[in-house]
Structures are given as C-alpha cells and as structure tokens.
Amino acid sequence: xxxxxxxxxxxxxxxxxxxxxxxxxxxxxxxxxxxxxxxxxxxxxxxxxxxxxxxxxxxxxxxxxxxxxxx
Amino acid sequence: xxxxxxxxxxxxxxxxxxxxxxxxxxxxxxxxxxxxxxxxxxxxxxxxxxxxxxxxxxxxxxxxxxxxxxxxxxxxxxxxxxxxxxxxxxxxxxxxxxxxxxxxxxxxxxxxxxxxxxxxxxxxxxxxxxxxxxxxxxxxxxxxxxxxxxxxxxxxxxxxxxxxxxxxxxxxxxxxxxxxxxxxxxxxxxxxxxxxxxxxxxxxxxxx
Numbered sequence: 001x002x003x004x005x006x007x008x009x010x011x012x013x014x015x016x017x018x019x020x021x022x023x024x025x026x027x028x029x030x031x032x033x034x035x036x037x038x039x040x041x042x043x044x045x046x047x048x049x050x051x052x053x054x055x056x057x058x059x060x061x062x063x064x065x066x067x068x069x070x071x
Numbered sequence: 072x073x074x075x076x077x078x079x080x081x082x083x084x085x086x087x088x089x090x091x092x093x094x095x096x097x098x099x100x101x102x103x104x105x106x107x108x109x110x111x112x113x114x115x116x117x118x119x120x121x122x123x124x125x126x127x128x129x130x131x132x133x134x135x136x137x138x139x140x141x142x143x144x145x146x147x148x149x150x151x152x153x154x155x156x157x158x159x160x161x162x163x164x165x166x167x168x169x170x171x172x173x174x175x176x177x178x179x180x181x182x183x184x185x186x187x188x189x190x191x192x193x194x195x196x197x198x199x200x201x202x203x204x205x206x207x208x209x210x211x212x213x214x215x216x217x218x219x220x221x222x223x224x225x226x227x228x229x230x231x232x233x234x235x236x237x238x239x240x241x242x243x244x245x246x247x248x249x250x251x252x253x254x255x256x257x258x259x260x261x262x263x264x265x266x267x268x269x270x271x272x273x274x275x276x277x278x279x
Contacts (some may be wrong), residue, residue: 011246012087012088013083013084013087013246013249013250013252014081014246016084016087016091016252016254017252017254020254023257024257024260026259027257032267036167039258042261046261047260047261050260050261051257051260054255054260056252058254061245061249061252064245064248065244065246066246067245068246071245
C-alpha cells in the first residue's frame with residue numbers, strides 16, 4: 001500500500017524568515033562563488049558580512065521557533 | 072508582554088505580504104533604472120515599517136485596554152454605581168470598606184465563608200470585594216474556588232473571568248515575540264535605515 005506523508009505548512013512568519021535566510025545565503029553564495037555583481041560603493045567583503053548577519057539572525061529565530069520555547 | 076491576538080498576527084502577516092508583493096513589482100518593472108528600483112523598494116519598505124510600528128503600538132495599547140476592561144467587568148462597580156455622581160461616591164466608599172473587610176481574610180476558607188454570607192444577604196459589593204481579593208491572591212488552588220463560587224451565580228462575570236484566566240495563562244512563544252518583524256529587502260541589506268530614508272527621498276531623478 002502506498003503511503004503518503006504530509007508536511008505541515010509552516011506558519012507565515014516562519015515561511016517569511018526561511019525565505020529571508022535562503023535569499024541572504026544565495027546572495028552570499030553569488031558574491032563568493034559566482035563572483036556575482038556587488039553593490040557599487042561597498043566592499044564585497046562588507047556586503048558578504050551584512051548578508052551573513054541577515055541569514056544568521058533569521059536562522060537563530062527559526063531555531064527558537066522550532067524549539068517551541070515559551071516564555 | 073501580553074499575549075498577541077491571532078487577528079493582530081494576521082494583520083502583521085498581511086503587511087509583510089503586501090511589502091513583498093510591492094518589492095516584486097518594482098523588481099519586475101523594466102521601465103525603472105537600478106536607482107529607480109532601489110528608490111521604490113526603499114519607499115515600500117519604509118511604508119511597511121511605518122504600518123508595522125503602528126500595529127505594534129495599537130496592539131500593545133489594545134491588549135492593556137482589553138485587560139483593564141475585563142478586570143472592570145469582573146471586579147468593578149460601574150454597573151452598581153450608575154452615572155449619578157452622589158450615588159457613585161456613596162457606592163465607591165462602600166466598596167472601599169468592603170475591600171478592607173475582604174482583605175482581612177487570611178485564608179481562602181475565610182474568604183469562602185465571607186462570600187457565602189455576602190451572597191446570602193445580597194451584599195453584592197462585599198461579594199465583589201472578596202472575588203477581587205481572591206484574584207489578587209493568585210486565583211489558584213483554594214482561591215480559585217472562591218472565584219468559581221463567585222462566578223457560579225454571575226454569568227457575565229463568569230465569561231469575563233474565563234477570558235482573564237486565558238490571558239493570564241496563555242503561553243507566549245518565540246514566534247509571538249517576533250510577530251512584528253520586518254526584514255529589509257535584500258537589495259537594501261547594506262543600508263542603514265537613515266540611508267534607506269535618503270534613498271526614498273531621492274526624488275524623481277533616481278527613478279528616471
């Protein structure tokens with residue numbers, strides 16, 4: 001018998017943060033690996049740092065959400 | 072921090088979704104220069120931020136007002152005092168006396184006995200004062216029995232008391248703490264808010 005699994009839909013804020021994290025990481029990857037376009041006037045290294053900070057902040061919050069921590 | 076209502080969370084989600092849709096429209100607008108797109112993103116982000124700040128403010132104020140209204144509904148004397156100033160003054164004074172008397176109860180059992188006497192003789196002010204003291208003492212254990220006894224014959228107070236319990240015991244999750252979060256569009260990651268304001272105010276030249 002074929003079994004199907006259903007993945008729970010994340011709440012909108014979780015989905016929003018996941019998108020922000022993935023987008024920031026993709027931008028870092030583009031800046032690093034693909035040597036993609038950097039924003040004029042800002043050192044590439046600074047831009048990578050900034051996007052990493054965004055990704056890190058999103059990831060930390062997502063960890064908190066997933067832990068179910070209640071105050 | 073008070074519990075955040077689901078309706079408020081939905082409004083916060085709507086603001087984020089509208090902002091994302093706005094960003095997408097600017098990114099896809101082939102008639103705009105890079106500077107024009109940045110300006111559009113900056114305006115959209117600042118607009119969403121302003122809406123989110125207003126929502127946070129009203130939600131906080133609303134939650135406090137809601138809590139106060141519930142407390143008044145259960146333990147207040149508005150319905151007994153009426154609008155006549157002299158009557159209000161007299162009822163307020165009697166209520167203060169009743170509160171003083173209720174506060175002499177050292178145990179919940181004392182309070183239950185006093186509540187029973189108040190109910191028997193129809194002394195609503197004293198009954199309300201006893202309930203108020205039970206709530207102040209934590210509303211758990213035997214003190215909860217006092218509140219339940221009080222609410223048993225007062226349907227309106229029972230409803231409001233149920234909501235008060237819910238507000239006081241509702242767990243606050245991390246996802247609630249960040250309910251008003253707004254992430255900058257990726258193109259503005261390198262800009263501080265004051266620079267984003269400068270971008271938004273750049274005028275028609277940037278959007279040409």
